[in-house]
Amino acid sequence: MSRSLFTEPSTAPDVQDISPEAESTNSQHLGVEQTLLDWRSLRSQQDKEYEESLLADQENERRRQCYKAWEERRIKAIEERQQRLAQYKEPSSGLLLKFKYPNGFIRKRTFNVSDPIQVLFDFVGQDEMASEIFSVQQATSSIPIESTSSGSLMDHDITTSATLYVLWISTLDIQERCPVQANGMLEQSLSSVLSLQTLLSDQALTSLSAQSPLAPTSPQVLSTMPNSSETSTLFSSQAPVSQPSTQIQPILPSSEVSLVAASGQPLSPHYNLTPHVMTIEEQAPASPFTEQPIIILEDQEEPPESPQHPPELPFYETDLQTILTKLYSKVDMTFCPTSNQINVCRDRILECSLHAFRRRRFDPAAKLDVIFVDEEGSAEGAVDEGGPTREYLRLLMRAIHQSNVFEGHENDRHLALDTSALESKMYNCIGKMISVCLVHGGIGPHFFSQRLYDHICGTLSQPTLVEEVVNHSFREQLIKIQDANTVVEANEAIMQAADTLSIVGALRRVTTLEERDSLVQSAADFFANGRVCTALQQFVEGLKTLNVLDEIQKNPAVFHELFVCEEKPLSARDLCTLFQVCFSVQGSNKRRIENQTICYWRDWLVDIEVGECSPVTLEMILEFASGASTVPPLGFPHRPQIEFLHEANKVFPEANTCLIVLRLPVHSDYESFTKYMKEGVLQSPTFGVA
Structure with missing residues (x-):
């Protein structure tokens, strides 16, 4: 037996017998049915969004x-x-073993050759920054020893006093290396969380099923339906997942939904329509994920939009390399249009770059084709497979640093005002160049002032200090006004700076020392912020290239180290771990010579770091091998390698900057090795060929 809240006549009436009142009732019924369909569609969308939000919360908790x-x-x-x-x-x-930690700290301890290797790991791993699994590596070995190893020190060829480098292994790396073990740990540690997720999911599905307007209504539910004389409460669009109590809510037409609950008047008989089962938690606190009742006013044609869920915040900040990798993935490295060819001279990097970047069809989202031209005007002949591009991006960032669009201290640069640069939209080009450098594998600026970075991020910065005024004469005038002890002295100082103050709109007499401070502050603010406003707008527009600005504003803390913080200098440890050594077969004569050469190589890096091989620097060595002076934030496309030159006539180092391969010459003594390495690095004319 079917149930219906609409009374259906047993016989269809004649068309002539239909009264105007009946026609009006039928029209209202059709309008109500349409309202029901629209509401069900909206409700289905809300239920879907609720489920997605619930799953996201569960994932964050997991x-x-x-x-x-x-x-x-x-x-x-x-x-x-x-x-x-x-x-x-x-x-x-x-x-006597010496251990050098990633933060540069050094510890020493004496061991017996027969001691278990675990004693060494226990000594190294007692540091508060130690990871659960880590590794140590001898300076003369290319194979790290992980802390999960067993045996004695002798079993791992630790038989003489040596220096071992310590490398912490992150949690993510552990999961990648030992997925089975990691999954077992997670299953054990998260069993309670998974149980909670199952419970929440079951309750949510039960609640959503009970809320669905299309679900069949049981006899028990129908028996509890209120009649037309009962006052209706406004329905909630979403049910909590905790213990629900069941109520019935009739669906009202759009003209009276908002009025019934407030008035308490009985409903008309034809408004007693299909009931809707509601689950309402008694005295439940408001939740940001609990949607509010939908109230349809008389003058509204459509229900208002449901409130949006608050933006979900990530549990941990995304790291810089992940963000840049995402941006790099949108660059088509298989396509290099002719308009992307950049012909540059090393002594005119910025001028040549501006010409290329201003081309109408220059495409930052495509591969760059960099061609270096020597002083005679002929191309060097290097095919750009990555090395020339890294070299170019390094030189370009250096040229940007020294350009006339910036002013101030070397590591604390502000935007300078240059009307010629404004007219030519040079600020826009500079912003575009910085974006291209970051996404195409170049290095970061590392010279922005905190104020300039705050302006780019769109965040409020601290009031301008007088010391931030880079114009020396104007800064001295402001300091003199600020140091005035009386109003009379302040006004005298103001008159002496009248010409400059009138230009910035801050020329006025003061009657109190507070007004003196206000004048100085407004003048400093205008000099640091107001006068470069147009230039800043151009610069920010350029940073929108490749969606870099959007990522900076979403992750200001992540990009801060790339723009503001001073670049971290390389260490010998960095280069030792960066390169993978390609040895010959174990036990061969070549392998014996290569082992000795690697000892020379690592000793030379340490001597350079402590300043005993001036003027060679570790940055020069990396430039020689890769074209970059430091490891780019995006990282290298593949791990750099070390090979060996066993030919007797090859005494200088060689390098392939595209493949990032450094070839070391073999010498019988340390002095010869360092002599030819130094000369090779300092005298190499172009891409890593001495």
């Missing part, structure tokens, strides 16, 4: 618990190492 579990395991591992190490007394004689 991630939090995951990282919490890993951190607990890391701390527990450190405590266990400290306890085990307390049982081993340091011998008075034996192997």
